Amino acid sequence: MAKVLMKGNEAVAEAAIQAGCRFFFGYPITPQNQIPEYMSRRLPEVGGTFLQAESEISAINMVYGAAGAGARVMTSSSSPGISLKQEGISYIACAELPCVIVNMVRSGPGLGGILPTQGDYFQSVKGGGHGDYRLVVYAPNSVQEAADCVMQAFDVSDQYRVPALILGDGMIGQMMEPVEFRTPKKRDLPEKTWAATGYDGTKQRAVINSLYIEAEAMNAVCTRLQQVYRQIEQNEIQYEEYMMDDAEICIVAYGTTSRIAKNAIGQARASLGIRAGLIRPITLWPFPSKAISDAAGQCSAFVAVEMSAGQMVEDVRLALDGKRPVSFVGTLGGIIPTPAMIIDELKAIKEAMS
Amino acid sequence: MAVVFKKSGLIARLPFHYCPGCTHGIAHRLVAECIEELDMKEKAVGVAPVGCAVFAYNYFDIDMYEAAHGRAPAVATGAKRVHPGNLVFTYQGDGDLASIGAAEIVHAAARGENITAIFINNAIYGMTGGQMAPTTLVGQKTTTSPLGRDPKHCGYPVRVSEMLSTLDGAAYIERVSLHDVPHINKAKKAIKKAFETQMSGKGFSLVEILSTCPTNWGLSPVEAIGWLKDNMIPYYPLGVYKEAKSHDE
Ligand SMILES: Cc1ncc(C[n+]2csc(CCOP(=O)(O)OP(=O)(O)O)c2C)c(N)n1
Ligand code: SF4
Ligand SMILES: [Mg+2]
Numbered sequence A: 001m002a003k004v005l006m007k008g009n010e011a012v013a014e015a016a017i018q019a020g021c022r023f024f025f026g027y028p029i030t031p032q033n034q035i036p037e038y039m040s041r042r043l044p045e046v047g048g049t050f051l052q053a054e055s056e057i058s059a060i061n062m063v064y065g066a067a068g069a070g071a072r073v074m075t076s077s078s079s080p081g082i083s084l085k086q087e088g089i090s091y092i093a094c095a096e097l098p099c100v101i102v103n104m105v106r107s108g109p110g111l112g113g114i115l116p117t118q119g120d121y122f123q124s125v126k127g128g129g130h131g132d133y134r135l136v137v138y139a140p141n142s143v144q145e146a147a148d149c150v151m152q153a154f155d156v157s158d159q160y161r162v163p164a165l166i167l168g169d170g171m172i173g174q175m176m177e178p179v180e181f182r183t184p185k186k187r188d189l190p191e192k193t194w195a196a197t198g199y200d201g202t203k204q205r206a207v208i209n210s211l212y213i214e215a216e217a218m219n220a221v222c223t224r225l226q227q228v229y230r231q232i233e234q235n236e237i238q239y240e241e242y243m244m245d246d247a248e249i250c251i252v253a254y255g256t257t258s259r260i261a262k263n264a265i266g267q268a269r270a271s272l273g274i275r276a277g278l279i280r281p282i283t284l285w286p287f288p289s290k291a292i293s294d295a296a297g298q299c300s301a302f303v304a305v306e307m308s309a310g311q312m313v314e315d316v317r318l319a320l321d322g323k324r325p326v327s328f329v330g331t332l333g334g335i336i337p338t339p340a341m342i343i344d345e346l347k348a349i350k351e352a353m354s
Numbered sequence B: 001m002a003v004v005f006k007k008s009g010l011i012a013r014l015p016f017h018y019c020p021g022c023t024h025g026i027a028h029r030l031v032a033e034c035i036e037e038l039d040m041k042e043k044a045v046g047v048a049p050v051g052c053a054v055f056a057y058n059y060f061d062i063d064m065y066e067a068a069h070g071r072a073p074a075v076a077t078g079a080k081r082v083h084p085g086n087l088v089f090t091y092q093g094d095g096d097l098a099s100i101g102a103a104e105i106v107h108a109a110a111r112g113e114n115i116t117a118i119f120i121n122n123a124i125y126g127m128t129g130g131q132m133a134p135t136t137l138v139g140q141k142t143t144t145s146p147l148g149r150d151p152k153h154c155g156y157p158v159r160v161s162e163m164l165s166t167l168d169g170a171a172y173i174e175r176v177s178l179h180d181v182p183h184i185n186k187a188k189k190a191i192k193k194a195f196e197t198q199m200s201g202k203g204f205s206l207v208e209i210l211s212t213c214p215t216n217w218g219l220s221p222v223e224a225i226g227w228l229k230d231n232m233i234p235y236y237p238l239g240v241y242k243e244a245k246s247h248d249e
Helices: A008-018 A034-046 A056-068 A079-094 A121-125 A143-160 A170-174 A215-235 A255-272 A289-295 A312-320 A339-353 B024-037 B052-059 B072-082 B094-100 B102-110 B160-164 B181-199 B221-235
Strands: A004-007 A023-026 A049-052 A073-077 A100-105 A136-138 A164-169 A176-179 A239-242 A249-252 A276-281 A283-285 A301-306 A326-330 B044-048 B063-066 B087-093 B116-121 B170-177 B204-210 B239-243
Touching: A004 A008, A008 A034, A008 A100, A008 A143, A008 A164, A008 A170, A008 A176, A023 A034, A023 A056, A023 B072, A034 A049, A034 A073, A049 B072, A056 A073, A056 A079, A056 B063, A056 B072, A056 B102, A073 A079, A079 A100, A079 A121, A079 A215, A100 A143, A100 A170, A121 A164, A121 A283, A136 A143, A143 A164, A143 A176, A143 A215, A164 A170, A164 A255, A170 A255, A239 A255, A249 A255, A249 A289, A249 A312, A249 A339, A255 A276, A255 A301, A255 A339, A276 A289, A289 A312, A301 A312, A301 A339, A312 A326, A326 A339, B024 B052, B024 B087, B024 B116, B024 B181, B044 B052, B044 B072, B052 B063, B052 B087, B063 B072, B072 B087, B072 B094, B072 B102, B087 B094, B087 B181, B094 B102, B094 B116, B094 B160, B102 B160, B102 B204, B116 B181, B160 B170, B160 B204, B160 B239, B170 B181, B170 B221, B181 B204, B204 B221
Parallel strands: A023 A049, A023 A073, A073 A100, A100 A164, A136 A164, A249 A276, A249 A301, A301 A326, B044 B063, B044 B087, B087 B116, B116 B204, B170 B204
Antiparallel strands: A004 A176, A136 A283, A239 A276, B170 B239
16 A cells, blocks of 8 residues: 555554544544544444544443453543543453553643653553553554554554553654554454343353452453463563664663653764663553563663653563663653754763763 | 242342332333333343443343433434334433433433333332432432532422423323332333334333332332322422324424
8 A cells, every 4th residue: 555644643543443443432532533433434434433432431441341342442542531541441341351452641630731752651651540450552753653552552453452552642643754564464353252142042142241349350361361361471562672783872762752861872982982772662552661671781871861760661670670770761741852952961970981 | 839930031140239129120120021012022122221220231132232320312312213113212210311311311311312212210219329310309318418409509300291291292191100919010001002102113211110218318218108108299290291103293
């Protein structure tokens, strides 16, 4: 298929349709409104259903209903709306239902603002809702990658029966870039024999449920979930290494900030001779801890760059386990970091090193 | 010997966990009998609530969901939109449907969502031990209204059937009671009518079933039946509140 120029939000929506998503439930919130708007136009064309729910709470529970019925289904929102969905996401995780959730992050806490931040990292990768569960979290840094991640997320979610989250921000959602809808690598996806489609006696009766009153039963479910999470950690980690071959300082950044980091790396190398490189997590969970830990052999310092007060940096420190110093460059409130901020930090590290 | 009564084949051979004298069991039986008599077993999908009926998915021998507290109408919406030919129903208590899930039920009705809600109004939060519900009567004592519900402090009980019947999307709404055999028979007719409404694609249907909670009302099962009749029916009059011919009328 040829490349087309599209907004990130629209590319996310079209990618979902290309991936076979036929149900979408959402509630308006800036900066992701183009996703439901696009879906409301496109889904009926392909025999699908778009429904505007009365709240994010309802939308995620409609997702629970549709996913439980065996359909490919998606919802999208932005930070405050994603907070409202958390109870439902926890239920979906426990009931082992595949679905894709998109969060085009805005600033917070509270009603916050509509500008891009990365303040929902903890919520996305450490739980968000209650209980011991994980989401597979993708953090694309371009419109093309957003489309790729969405298409892959449906397959991964179906394969492991774990909900997947696309973590973008207002920047990824709003910017226009060329995009091509590429079919992801083929996976052997299990048939959804567990779906509630009506009980005709030919299969086991379907019960879509997250209630386990007895400790033994709840323990069995939690243990199974953990086993699945270990498999995902084995198989699904994705990251990009940029100029890491000879790097002495390693920047870790994802999504929008990774683009700024690349720019800073180019400038630092060209004008200051500082050999910086980048490890860019594409999956935030599972996190590329090993790649970061391995880079400690070669890099003497690490810098995490985020549009937050310092969230992913904790996982970078955990990955390094004290082996190397980790510093942090962050912005808050929707202020975008500049390459100069990153270069200043690289200079300070370089001076301390010599 | 002639069989005069037998358990619905749709109810699993398990002991109910409901308290002695609780009318949840009767409501389950009526729902199961209606599904069987309409020959919809293979197409029926139920959504259990959070409340005493939380284990309903164990009792109905059909495909089932267990939903988050109050969200059954949204879950049913997702289930029905994927398989429009299925008979999708929710089974919800008054705390579940009229309090935490008020938005979900109102908008399912407003959309004319082609599902059926079986609404068990027992004027109390049964499962959590007898707290005040949105349907608790004025003056009724509960563990969180120990001196009796005072409307100056916490307002008046919600009449769900009347409220939802104002919505154009609601196709069939009836309030029934389980306090004696004639009324139980009427309740069954209402449930069947609601299911038929859904099967003919007319839109949203709801049957509000006045029920007892002897345990948390602090009454014997027989006294509870009397209390329902004397106190609930005057405030929650029985009858058909909405009957639309087709979705667009
Ligand atoms: C989000 C959430 N809040 C509160 C509860 C606790 N809770 C469980 S059942 C229930 C009340 C149920 O009452 P009702 O819907 O009237 O059903 P009944 O038990 O009377 O049949 C509550 C508050 C919960 N499970 N989830
Ligand atoms: S607590 Fe009340 S509603 Fe619940 S099972 Fe017992 S009698 Fe029935
Ligand atoms: Mg109740």
